[in-house]
Amino acid sequence: MPLPEDFIMQLKQNNPIESVMSSYVSLKRSSRDYVCLCPFHSEKTPSCHINVGKQFFHCFGCGAGGDVITFVMKAENLEYIEAVRFLAQRAGMSMPEEAKNNDLSRLKARILEINRMAARYFHQTLMKDSRGEKGRLYFKSRQLTVKTITKYGLGYAPDEWRYLTDYLKSQGCTEEELIAANLARHSQKGGVYDSFRDRVMFPIIDLRGNVIAFGGRIIDGEGPKYLNSSDTPVFKKSRNLFSLNFAKRSDERRLILAEGYMDVIAVNQAGFENVVATLGTALTPEQARIMSQYADEVIIAYDSDGAGQKATQRAINLLSEAGVRTKIIKMEGAKDPDEFIKKFGALRFKQLLDNSDGAINFRLSKCGNDLDLDSDTGRVEYLKRCVDVLSQIASPVERSVYISKIAKEQNISRDALELQVNSVIRKRINADKKQNWNEIRTFSEKRKTDPAAVNFPKEYKAEQGIIAYLCVHPEELSYVEKNLSPDSFLTEFHKKVYEKLISGMKESADFNILSLQSEFPADEMGKITGILSEAQTLELNRNAAEDYIRILNERREREQSAAPPSALSDDDFLSLAQKIRSRK
Incomplete structure (x- = not known):
């Protein structure tokens, strides 16, 4: 059963798209509407437009577009029902009886449930099981308190091949679900085994409190130092930050960007809630844009080694593109924040933060690297x-x-x-x-690669024009439907939009084409908002509509006249034979 139309309408009214999008990007007023840097691709000049009157966004750079529900689906990587629930919670609305989730939504919900069970099991093993002694000793050596261990839900995965797998299967989980959650892997013999073994475990928690993935650190022995969950239906490394669920509660509009899990936890334990880290990869443009939602300033606290300095330079560039001021701390006598706090204490670390230097001085200080500044050539290159x-x-x-x-x-x-x-x-x-x-x-060229747009540009524009005309003049429904059959459309996509538009407008006088996001994927909703955006530059009157209809109908008539006659049925053949015989 679909969600009630009046509920969706109220949901959108309570979540104006400009209000929701302002939580993700900085908006600039443009006449009655807004423009912004697109949150879905990197750019320096705003190409994303927000139509306040019709409550949709459209990016002329990458083609993203839709209403507030589509935006949340893309921004938060959610399914339709999940995005609706997200907006309902934001507006303090209760969800009505929902339609059954599709297979992907059910799988996502199942993975989140399995991750929660796994996190609890890892934590219980660390805190109470004799097999967790190795993990307890490690965290003790890192001077973590029980309070901090509990706060972050830290755990331990014993050095056993099926420790977690056997437990989760006993709780009703299937091997396929464990594989999908990246908690287990296929063996060469056809069975499955645990992805994480003999590692201290760091649950990765999203802003809604869901355990979406894990990071595991090896204590000794062979293997990568850190092992992180691969991307799953509920987790994308490039779109999440470790400990942001705690950092978002900070009153400060600044974040500390550390390099790893232990640095974040040590800084947080020292009293600084506003600290985050990436998830085993370098900072991404998506993560920089996420940080810009919660901070006007980011203090980069990466390691002082060569790799850390290189990562600092990359982070400066990405954060700058996201509109965030950056500063860099200089740690003397320690290689990372964890070591600095252990050696010098939280007060000295706060002074380090308050006296952190700007990104400009950091970048200028690197300009002389590998140059002989006593030579003219070196000075010129430096300048x-x-x-x-x-x-x-x-x-x-x-x-x-x-x-x-x-x-x-x-x-x-x-x-x-x-x-x-x-x-x-x-x-x-x-x-x-x-x-x-x-x-x-x-x-624009990509859109023109549609075979119909290339081979029949006039008809292609007419299809878009008639859709736009109906959206602008819903009172013309009877006239358009009477004179234009869906079969006159060349492109299946435009035909589908036209049919949905006709049926929706018949059912409700308040029908809005943007309410179709449950029936069209996000990229197709972008095409629809592209049609609506271009409609603002067209003269959409009855004369234009007549031209569009004439172009499409003439094309259909030409195809029908050129088509070979269809074969007669046996009855029609006998009837025709009798008519011919009677004429003789």
Whole structure:
């Protein structure tokens, strides 16, 4: 049974799309509507538009689009029912009796349940089982308190091939479900065995309190130091952050970005709730955009070794693109936050945070690496690198301060340095505009690769035009339906949209095409919002509709006239023979 239409309507009214999207991206007013950087692909110039009146978004760069439910589905990686439930909770609404979840939704719910059982079993093993002694000794050596271990639900997986598998199967789980959850793997002999063995376990928990995955650290022996869950239907490494479920509760609009699980837990135990880490991979654009929802400033606390410094540079770039200020702490006498806190205490670490240097100074300090600054060639290359960094400073005042600093340091003309920086800025602005235009053009070209769009461009535009016309003029339903059959459509997608539009408008005078997100996947909803967005530039009147209908009907008539006559049935053949005989 589908969800009641009046419930969905109330849900959308209680969750205005501009309000929901403002929790994910920074919106800029554009006339009556808004524009923003698209949260679903990297860009520097906003190409995502939010139509406040019709309550939909559409990105002209990547083609994403839909209503508030579609947005949440894409942003949170949820199924339709899950996104509806998410928005209902946000608005304080009770869910009505739901339609039965589809197979994927049921599998997701099952994996979350299995993960919860696994996390509890790992934790009980650590805290109470004799086989958890090895894990207890490890966490004791890392100076973690029982309170912290309990807070994070830490556990231990013994060095046994089927320890977890046998337990979960005894609880009614199937081997296929354990494989899907990435808690077990197929053996060469056809059986299954545990994915995590002889490791201390770190449950990964999402913002809704669900255990979505695990990280396991080896204590001794052979194997990778950390083993993390692979992507599953409920978990995507690139879209989640460890301990964000705790960090989001912080009153500060700043986050500490650490390198690993133990660094995060040590910093949190020291009293800093606002700390997160990536999940075994380098920071991704998606994670940077997620962090921008909770912080205006991120302090990067990566290891002081070469790999950590390289990762810091990458993080600075991604966070900058997401509109987040960055600072970097310099840890002297320790290689990571965990070691620093153990040696110097929480107060010194707070001072380290408060005195952290800006990303600009960090990047400028790296410009001289591998250069002989006593030579003219080395100085010129150093200044080129500095110009590249300075040109990326958005604030003119801040940029001016650093230009003066470098000019004085290198004993060169400040005006000459500023002239060079401004030249690079102009080139970069032009390049960004060209890139964004190319992205939009590339997306437009992709849409044109539909065979119907290539072979029948006039009819293709007419199909989109008549759909847009009905959306703008629902009072014209009878006229359009009377004069245009769905069979006159060349493309199956447009035909399906037209049929759903007709049937929906017949059922309800308040029908909105965007309510079809339960019947169309997210990429097709993007195509629908693309039609609606382009409709704002068209003159959609009765004359235009007549042209669209004429173009489509004429095409159908030409196809019918060119088609060979169909074979006669036996009865029709006998009837025709009798008519011919009677004429003689």
